[in-house]
Amino acid sequence: MTVFLVGAGPGDPDLLTVKAARLLQRADVVVHDALVDDRILDLVPRTARLIDVGKRPGARIEQASINSTLIDLSSQYACIVRLKGGDPYVFGRGGEEAQALLAVGAEVEVVPGVSSAFAAAAAVGIPVTHRGVSPAVTVVTGHRRDGEVEVDWVSLAKAGSTLVVLMGVAERESIAVGLLAGGLSPDLPVAIVERATRPDQTVVRGRLGDLSRLPANPPAVIVIGAVAALDTACYLPTALQRCCTELAQP
Amino acid sequence: MTVFLVGAGPGDPDLLTVKAARLLQRADVVVHDALVDDRILDLVPRTARLIDVGKRPGARIEQASINSTLIDLSSQYACIVRLKGGDPYVFGRGGEEAQALLAVGAEVEVVPGVSSAFAAAAAVGIPVTHRGVSPAVTVVTGHRRDGEVEVDWVSLAKAGSTLVVLMGVAERESIAVGLLAGGLSPDLPVAIVERATRPDQTVVRGRLGDLSRLPANPPAVIVIGAVAALDTACYLPTALQRCCTELAQP
Numbered sequence: 408m409t410v411f412l413v414g415a416g417p418g419d420p421d422l423l424t425v426k427a428a429r430l431l432q433r434a435d436v437v438v439h440d441a442l443v444d445d446r447i448l449d450l451v452p453r454t455a456r457l458i459d460v461g462k463r464p465g466a467r468i469e470q471a472s473i474n475s476t477l478i479d480l481s482s483q484y485a486c487i488v489r490l491k492g493g494d495p496y497v498f499g500r501g502g503e504e505a506q507a508l509l510a511v512g513a514e515v516e517v518v519p520g521v522s523s524a525f526a527a528a529a530a531v532g533i534p535v536t537h538r539g540v541s542p543a544v545t546v547v548t549g550h551r552r553d554g555e556v557e558v559d560w561v562s563l564a565k566a567g568s569t570l571v572v573l574m575g576v577a578e579r580e581s582i583a584v585g586l587l588a589g590g591l592s593p594d595l596p597v598a599i600v601e602r603a604t605r606p607d608q609t610v611v612r613g614r615l616g617d618l619s620r621l622p623a624n625p626p627a628v629i630v631i632g633a634v635a636a637l638d639t640a641c642y643l644p645t646a647l648q649r650c651c652t653e654l655a656q657p
Numbered sequence: 658m659t660v661f662l663v664g665a666g667p668g669d670p671d672l673l674t675v676k677a678a679r680l681l682q683r684a685d686v687v688v689h690d691a692l693v694d695d696r697i698l699d700l701v702p703r704t705a706r707l708i709d710v711g712k713r714p715g716a717r718i719e720q721a722s723i724n725s726t727l728i729d730l731s732s733q734y735a736c737i738v739r740l741k742g743g744d745p746y747v748f749g750r751g752g753e754e755a756q757a758l759l760a761v762g763a764e765v766e767v768v769p770g771v772s773s774a775f776a777a778a779a780a781v782g783i784p785v786t787h788r789g790v791s792p793a794v795t796v797v798t799g800h801r802r803d804g805e806v807e808v809d810w811v812s813l814a815k816a817g818s819t820l821v822v823l824m825g826v827a828e829r830e831s832i833a834v835g836l837l838a839g840g841l842s843p844d845l846p847v848a849i850v851e852r853a854t855r856p857d858q859t860v861v862r863g864r865l866g867d868l869s870r871l872p873a874n875p876p877a878v879i880v881i882g883a884v885a886a887l888d889t890a891c892y893l894p895t896a897l898q899r900c901c902t903e904l905a906q907p
Contacts, residue, residue, distance in 0.1 A: 412890060414771075416674070417769070419676075420675070421674065421675045421676035421679075422674050422675070422676060422768075422769060423674065423675050424666070424671065424672050424673065424674055424675070424771060425670070425671045425672070425673050425674070425675060425678050426669075426671035426672060426895065428675050429671075494771075494775055494779075495779075495784075496775065496778065496779045496783075496784035496785055496786070497775055497784075497785060497786055497794065498786050500788060501784060501889075501890075502784030502786075502787045502788075502884075502887060502889050503787070503788060505782075505784075505889035505890035506889050508890070509889065509890065515889075515890035516890055516891065516892065516893050517779050517782075517889075517890045517891065517892050518672075518892060519667070519672060519771050519775060519776040519779045519780075519854075519892060520771065521664075521674060521744075521769050521770065521771055521772075522771075522772060522775060525744055525746060525747055525769060525772060526769040528746065529744075529745075529746045529767050529769045530769075532755075532767075533746075534745075534746035534747075534751060534752030534755075535746055535747060536746070536747060536748050536752075536796075536798070537752045537753070538750060538752075538753060538805055539805065539806060540806070541806065542797060542798055542805050542806045542807070542808050543795055543796065543797035543798070543808060543813070544747065544795070544796050544797075545793055545794070545795040545796075545816070545818055546786075546793065546794050546795075546796075547792060547793035547794075547818065548786070548792055548793070555788055555789065555792050556789065556790070556791065556792045556817075557792070558792050558793060559815070559816060559817055562812065562815040562816040562817065563793070563816045563818070565809070565812040565815070565816075566795070566809060566812040566813045566815075566816045567806075567809055567812065568795055568797065568813070604769075634752075637752060639751075639752050639755035639756050639759065639765075639767075640662060640751075640755035640758070640759065640765035640766055640767045641766065641767065642766065642767050642768065642769060643766050645676065
């Protein structure tokens with residue numbers, strides 16, 4: 408009856424919203440991406456159906472096929488959760504799925520999640536905005552998709568906001584070329600965060616001029632801007648909680 | 658002992674993270690902003706101290722004074738929650754508070770929250786990015802603060818990303834002037850969202866050329882870009898849940 412487009416957040420199950428956690432526990436069927444952490448899927452009761460529609464290299468699932476699956480399920484179940492990494496309306500193609508469902512008269516609601524773009528930076532102590540350093544933050548995809556508007560890296564460089572690039576590992580050389588052409592300094596700090604908020608998260612810090620040579624494996628979040636040199640308070644994955652131990656488990 | 662810089666999300670208590678909800682229930686003291694919903698503060702046990710440091714017109718509390726309060730509390734209590742609307746590292750000045758605390762040797766952790774910038778748009782059915790419409794989103798403050806870097810609205814306009822302006826109601830005329838000077842069309846869709854994800858949320862839609870004349874009261878989130886004309890699935894505040902009623906309460 409109702410399809411909930413739900414954000415799973417950046418990784419740590421504790422960064423699910425209260426509403427997302429409740430929906431997962433009550434769902435009849437959960438349709439999820441590859442980026443969703445197994446510990447989050449463990450919240451789904453065994454009586455519910457789990458459908459993996461993750462887009463992986465070599466086993467590509469078309470968006471149209473995901474839309475059809477959701478439409479089919481919307482007439483079969485009372486509570487359908489479409490679970491996406493991060494936030495469903497920030498590069499999650501949630502808008503497209505919502506439109507496809509609304510077009511056939513299905514009921515759809517969106518449940519925002521913690522965006523991986525901001526949380527990946529926070530996880531390693533980087534505030535994406537900071538007074539006197541950056542008055543704006545731009546989140547952009549580095550992945551070139553069919554039908555996507557081309558990103559104007561030169562203009563983005565001139566705007567001077569912190570840049571957070573999602574899905575940009577493979578394209579990081581051309582991204583750096585565009586940003587340098589737009590006037591950004593090769594000395595501008597950058598950080599590449601992998602598996603953010605998970606117990607095995609990593610960060611590599613460097614400079615924009617070296618971005619293409621920094622080690623990185625997708626999926627990763629790339630932060631570009633003066634804030635990337637900041638090293639303030641981090642997120643501590645609950646699995647590694649160092650203090651207030653009693654807070655770690657309910 | 659530990660100060661947790663915690664995001665309260667956009668308003669609805671159900672959009673707290675699981676970790677934020679747990680910390681509020683176990684905190685010894687909660688230091689909160691004016692933007693945090695009363696229903697969220699109701700989660701704090703009566704035995705805990707609640708300290709309101711909300712910055713309101715006419716009763717201004719300086720940031721330095723908030724930092725001092727947090728430093729004092731960090732030596733008095735085991736679990737201190739500094740609760741901020743939205744996400745603490747997205748225009749929340751969380752980075753500054755973290756730096757002040759780390760400078761005196763206090764333990765600090767950040768707990769990301771659902772950003773009001775993205776959730777306010779989602780709440781009224783606007784995905785901030787959408788394939789074929791916008792490949793990027795920029796979140797920017799419209800509020801001019803001491804020590805803040807000036808926002809280059811002309812360059813932002815040229816970058817072509819969706820713009821989400823926080824704290825921009827009072828400055829919306831000059832923002833529109835800058836964006837129009839940067840080449841954006843006066844016909845570009847805009848939306849002004851107030852009290853997002855709360856039962857009394859409102860949205861006004863219009864065009865960039867009319868932005869200064871659209872009714873708006875702070876705090877509001879202004880979305881500027883072609884996506885602002887989209888009307889896909891909304892967030893439904895739990896208080897108004899129309900279906901799956903059994904999901905509304907645990």
